Amino acid sequence: xxxxxxxxxxxxxxxxxxxxxxxxxAKYIAEKFLSSLVLINDVRNMLGYTGMYKxxxxxxxxxxxxxxxxxxxxxxxxxxxxxxxxxxxxxxGAYAPDLxxxxxxxxxxxxxxxxxxxxxxxYEGSIVYPDEELSxxxxxxxxxxxxxxxxxxxxxxxxxxxxxxxxxxDLCGRKGCLGVDMESFALLHNAAVAQKKAAVLLTVSDHPxxxxxxxxxxxxxxxxxxxxIALDTLWTYAE
Ligand SMILES: O=P(O)(O)O[C@H]1O[C@H](CO)[C@@H](O)[C@H]1O
Ligand SMILES: O=c1cc[nH]c(=O)[nH]1
Numbered sequence: 001x002x003x004x005x006x007x008x009x010x011x012x013x014x015x016x017x018x019x020x021x022x023x024x025x026a027k028y029i030a031e032k033f034l035s036s037l038v039l040i041n042d043v044r045n046m047l048g049y050t051g052m053y054k055x056x057x058x059x060x061x062x063x064x065x066x067x068x069x070x071x072x073x074x075x076x077x078x079x080x081x082x083x084x085x086x087x088x089x090x091x092x093g094a095y096a097p098d099l100x101x102x103x104x105x106x107x108x109x110x111x112x113x114x115x116x117x118x119x120x121x122x123y124e125g126s127i128v129y130p131d132e133e134l135s136x137x138x139x140x141x142x143x144x145x146x147x148x149x150x151x152x153x154x155x156x157x158x159x160x161x162x163x164x165x166x167x168x169x170d171l172c173g174r175k176g177c178l179g180v181d182m183e184s185f186a187l188l189h190n191a192a193v194a195q196k197k198a199a200v201l202l203t204v205s206d207h208p209x210x211x212x213x214x215x216x217x218x219x220x221x222x223x224x225x226x227x228x229i230a231l232d233t234l235w236t237y238a239e
Contacts, residue, residue, distance in 0.1 A: 003076050006048070008040040014050055014059040016085040016234045017077055018227070019070075021183060023047040023062030025220055029227050030060045046073065053231050056238035063088065066158065067116040067186035074187045078194040085134065085197045085237045088187050089230045091205035091219055092154060092179040095172035099179065099204050101212050104149040104226050106139045107200040111175050112156040112185035120186075121193050127153075128188040130199035134233070138199055141233045147225050152178040154202060156185035168209075179204060197237070201226050 001010050020026055026047050030037055034051030041048035041061060048061030061077075063070040070088075077083040092105065099105075110128050117123040135151075142149040155177035171177045184200045191198030203226045206213040214222065 026062040070183035071186040092181040092202035093206040117189040131197035134199040
């Protein structure tokens, strides 16, 4: 079948998918954690692999950056490839002052001012939710791994760089967002519309208030704890 953005045939993609933003992180994950690997997509270098994890079939594929890119890939995975479960494993910036670098957030909701959902489906709300059961399983798995982890709301922004200073009192204080990423809103909304399951795990990579951040190499390769939590949780849904 293939699409304009994905050369995989339907049967080459598993029903459960792990999606980091960075396609090179997808390659790293696939090569480190999966066996019997097959490269199933490299259109636009958005690398995707299908392989075995602890005896079950899974796909790992990049989403790219921003709601536009995540919107395309997750739409196709849910609606053209019949995927049932997608977990995003990404990096995020911290808003909550007491978050630590490398701390993990399991999203319980996502706020955005993005027009993505309105454009996609006519949804007028600014908050979307993950699949509750999937999210609870991610959190339980994080606790089993002994990870430094908290559950909470995340802001999905269309901007990584801002000319106007972010209103942290509004985003963190009033709206209750622990941190910020750029894709969760599109993934969770697409899943809700398709009546499929999606959830998000994020590792804190930047803490602007504390002037702390991870290096480029750390963003590509140091998220093993989050990745294992995501894979072990997806395993419970895999065939
Ligand atoms: O690490 P990933 O998953 O790409 O996520 C975050 O990192 C990128 C910005 O550096 C954005 O895509 C943001 O959502
Ligand atoms: O969206 C993001 C991701 C990582 N760090 C940020 O500051 N923002």
